[in-house]
Amino acid sequence: MNLTNGEFTVELNGISHWVKIEGIENNTIPIVILHGGPGGNHYVFERTAGHSLSRTRTIVYYEQRGCGRSAMPESENDYTLDLLIQDFIELKKWLGADKVDLLGYSFGGELALEIAYAIPNEINQMILSAPSLIDTDIQKMIQITGFMTIADKNLYSMISKLQQEGLSIEDLYNRIWAIVEPETVDLLLFENQEIAKENRAMWKESKLINTGLMMNSLQNNPAKTPLIFRLEEIKTHTLIITGVFDRNTGLPISKIIHKHLKNSSLVLFEKSAHFPDLEETEGFIEKINEFLRDN
Template sequence: MKRSLIPLNLTNGEYLVEINGIQHWVKIEGSEQETTPLVILHGGPGGNHYVFERTAGPLLSKSRTLVYYEQRGCGRSGFPVSENDYSIELLVKDFIEIMKWLKVERVDLLGYSFGGELALEIAYAHPESINEIILSGPSLMDLDIHKVVQIAGFLTVANSLFAVKGLEILGVEELYKRVWELASTEMVDALLFENQEIARKNRQWWEESKLRNTGLLAKGLQTNPVTTPLVSRLKGICNPVLIITGIFDRNTGIPVSKIIHGNLPDSRMVTFDRSAHFPDLEETDKFVEVINGFLIKRVSNINPAEGHQIQ
């Protein structure tokens, strides 16, 4: 197993760490493994790690040193004073300060959904700080195709009346907004999960956590967009990247993952046959096995039985 090139002095536990004037929730697990830290980046924007801590996280920590943190204004972390203090640039700055607090020089990244997009932004801005990257159902929020995938996903799981109401509105932005307004809890679960028993368990965890997505981070990222779209910068990210995508992902989906895959210089894409947007919940054991295989062997020796590998 690959070990860090520098001594690690990490202690398991939960911490509140002041980063750029904001209290960030940080959790370290599996420090006894003494591996290069694998930093977990949650989705949303505006989500948290509560569910991941109870599914794939404990399994990964049996072989990896994990570092969780929740982004500014998310989960158990604090909120900025101003609603304008949300941007990709600030999220990247927060991350680098967390690395300084950890006293590590390089880390691996595992980002799911929006966390995958953030992982790529971090690697683009600070390639010297990142080793391998894993993306699970990554987003590309500045592309209309991302919105189109979600619209199409809702229409495939909705009744005909929903489809008629949604299609009465023209324009991707307005249609995208309206689709989410019309969607019921059951439809959101059907969008995100293929197995509805797991969807119900996920929702139970959401309720149990008492953590809510305020929408402020998503709004802030729209108000303060990146200057140059990420998709046009992907060729500048040379880290080895593993992309994990469920074949039933109706939220970001195979189209978005293939765009990312096709533009990165060094990436592999593995599809999961029984998953939608969250392979970490729907195929947890396989998810962990594929990630461990990638981090140890850099994907080249992934067993085809673990998923369909796309070169």
């Protein structure tokens, strides 16, 4: 493995991917960071928790196909899990690493689990921060409930009326997301609204957008066997980090994953919602370093 710090454009399965390496001087097993969304990017993480983590570990960022600073595939359907896993395998070959650690946040946590399931012998250890299970109704129900718990009277009334229409969970979920304002989404995702404002300012500064194409493709091309039924087959040593106020993927999702991953531990952050990396950055970095150092 002959890595250098810096930003790179790397061709993976015919698509140019943005890759950034930090902390090579630490000479550790690389931690590959997997962003959320689906369809997000690393702009905020690389300027906050990721930069702090690079002081002690070798960090590899890459933005998934069609996300952030990476190029888009030709077809709007070319965002399947199989393709995302193949991209990762190509990235790992480019790195020249026998094994890597994974740190996935939100959907990135779910992708990390899929990667560890697909190539278990090539993954050393894994950290999941507020992981998702996007192909379950459980997560949709958590978000619906989450919006109701932080809604003002007007939004609460609108959601209650939608419920009375007898909509399916998926339709109710989509209708709610169509009516909520950015400020309401911040209340869902963050316990500390000052940090929510800083996060949104960085989103704006990045000028990067989520096209929604990856989410659509993943929903239209689900795995033959949902991940929730394959979790027990994943043996990778795993740390799960979750904020107790997470109204997006939620504590129930993390507990389900922890229950089925026999080689896992769960750490709760008492002042955080969906982003403990932003709301409790110092503790977040400390727990990760402790986990990687002790194992």
